[in-house]
Amino acid sequence: MSLLQNSIKKRRLETLVENKTSYTLKNAEMHLFETHTIAEQVLLSFREPVLAYMLEGKKVMHLNNQTAFNFLPGESIILPSNELMCIDFPEANRSKPTRCLAMAISEEKIKETIRYLNENHPKIDAQWRFTDYNFHFTNDLAIQQIIHRLLYLFTENHASKDLFLDFMLKELIIRILQTETQKIYSEKALTLSSSHRLAYILHYIRQNLDQNLTIKALSTKAYMSESNFHRVFKNELNISPVDFINNERIKLATSLLRDSKRKIKDIYMECGFNSLSYFNRMFKRKKQLSPKEYQFKLKQQKMTFE
Numbered sequence: 001m002s003l004l005q006n007s008i009k010k011r012r013l014e015t016l017v018e019n020k021t022s023y024t025l026k027n028a029e030m031h032l033f034e035t036h037t038i039a040e041q042v043l044l045s046f047r048e049p050v051l052a053y054m055l056e057g058k059k060v061m062h063l064n065n066q067t068a069f070n071f072l073p074g075e076s077i078i079l080p081s082n083e084l085m086c087i088d089f090p091e092a093n094r095s096k097p098t099r100c101l102a103m104a105i106s107e108e109k110i111k112e113t114i115r116y117l118n119e120n121h122p123k124i125d126a127q128w129r130f131t132d133y134n135f136h137f138t139n140d141l142a143i144q145q146i147i148h149r150l151l152y153l154f155t156e157n158h159a160s161k162d163l164f165l166d167f168m169l170k171e172l173i174i175r176i177l178q179t180e181t182q183k184i185y186s187e188k189a190l191t192l193s194s195s196h197r198l199a200y201i202l203h204y205i206r207q208n209l210d211q212n213l214t215i216k217a218l219s220t221k222a223y224m225s226e227s228n229f230h231r232v233f234k235n236e237l238n239i240s241p242v243d244f245i246n247n248e249r250i251k252l253a254t255s256l257l258r259d260s261k262r263k264i265k266d267i268y269m270e271c272g273f274n275s276l277s278y279f280n281r282m283f284k285r286k287k288q289l290s291p292k293e294y295q296f297k298l299k300q301q302k303m304t305f306e
Helices: 003-010 107-120 141-155 161-187 197-207 215-221 226-237 241-256 264-270 276-287 291-305
Strands: 019-024 028-035 039-044 050-056 059-063 069-071 075-079 085-089 098-105 136-138
Touching: 028 141, 098 107, 098 141, 107 161, 136 161, 141 161, 161 197, 161 226, 197 215, 197 226, 197 241, 215 226, 215 241, 226 241, 241 264, 241 276, 264 276, 264 291, 276 291
Parallel strands: none
Antiparallel strands: 019 028, 028 098, 039 085, 050 075, 050 098, 059 069, 059 085, 075 136
16 A cells, blocks of 8 residues: 555544645654535645645645646655645545645745755856745656655654654755746746856757767867766756756757657757667657657647547
8 A cells, every 4th residue: 555545544633625634753744634525715824835736636826926837746846944735626526636835935945955055066147045935846757756765754653753754854855946047948948048157058958959069069168077077967957967958859859849840860860869779769768758649649630639
């Protein structure tokens, strides 16, 4: 039985809307919320900053007069202390409840981790900090694994679990900061490129995917040594330069493959891959389909809707 299912089995169902099961440790609290019926405008807030992580079902979130957005499984959002959430549950029912984890984290623990990063692993052109406390993102595998490990830790009967929690929280906070940095640099690469070297490099990569993008050339453009460039890139964005380039090339290839008339042998060169076999291997690793299979699937889908 999974940790989640085990926790659900042990809880007491007291209400159909946002039924809560809670676990408390020194620097954080973990709450499992379940809603078993359609509901609207349910209000919720926490005294400390909170990471909300969707497990099952769908919520519609209303935050600080922002446009409402869907909150779906595999996604998280970071909220500041005392932020009032207004939540709709459009699909919840007894057989398929909406489930969400909310982990309230000590604000001092967050500040301590940010101080540690700025003192020991500083950014090259900025300070580590949460620039958006309403940061909504899709969890990568590492963050998913940490959250599930934390769930295990909160429910485990172990004398040292506060100590274990301290290490896990630090890793979680760092990975979320890296995810936010990557999103900011990716979405605002052009506007930030004049003052942030990594933002400039991301913009340059996207504009030159068909070129031979070497670490040596990119590090020269960033006015850094190759080793330092690779270390800083991975430290700030939680991804290596080579993996980032391949991800961007696959995104471009995915877009180009939507045209069924385009030939794969032309697409892989346009995306900057140096061999068709390497392109096929990287594409299948990301999309679980070969480029040919992916293009055929899109063609079939298009024919279905025509």
